[in-house]
Amino acid sequence: xxxxxxxxxxxxxxxxxxxxxxxxxxxxxxxxxxxxxxxxxxxxxxxxxxxxxxxxxxxxxxxxxxxxxxxxxxxxxxxxxxxxxxxxxxxxxxxxxxxxxxxxxxxxxxxxxxxxxxxxxxxxxxxxxxxxxxxxxxxxxxxxxxxxxxxxxxxxxxxxxxxxxxxxxxxxxxxxxxxxxxxxxxxx
Numbered sequence: 001x002x003x004x005x006x007x008x009x010x011x012x013x014x015x016x017x018x019x020x021x022x023x024x025x026x027x028x029x030x031x032x033x034x035x036x037x038x039x040x041x042x043x044x045x046x047x048x049x050x051x052x053x054x055x056x057x058x059x060x061x062x063x064x065x066x067x068x069x070x071x072x073x074x075x076x077x078x079x080x081x082x083x084x085x086x087x088x089x090x091x092x093x094x095x096x097x098x099x100x101x102x103x104x105x106x107x108x109x110x111x112x113x114x115x116x117x118x119x120x121x122x123x124x125x126x127x128x129x130x131x132x133x134x135x136x137x138x139x140x141x142x143x144x145x146x147x148x149x150x151x152x153x154x155x156x157x158x159x160x161x162x163x164x165x166x167x168x169x170x171x172x173x174x175x176x177x178x179x180x181x182x183x184x185x186x187x188x
Contacts, residue, residue: 005143096126138173
């Protein structure tokens, strides 16, 4: 049986380096933004560090020059959150979602496509959400969305925060995640 999301991921990975840095950042931040609700569910509130990271990445994608010190401190804040999860033995969807956001912001600092690739990959893994019965379906759904988003980023002549708004949302996996949480409580 094929590993979920790998085929889609490989298609994107091959041509991701051909995108401009701004388009790669827009793509990475769009992938990461889709898993932000997983983080907010875990913490029971909006995390300003995560929203700040997404905003800074969008500002870069739009051609602005956010202050380097602000980018570095926001990356450090996201990485500190990851360390807290690691120390608490949390290694599932929330950690993947945090990594996706951190890597999306790191695209602003690195010319290579690796950080955008990691943002996409971690967002796919976050979509699994620990759902034993449907996790592979969730990963494939997210990977299919990534293909659509990548195609938009590849064809875009201008970058905008709403450039991915025409794509399917909210994801079915997120609806299932909320439904499972309501019935079963937090996934250990």
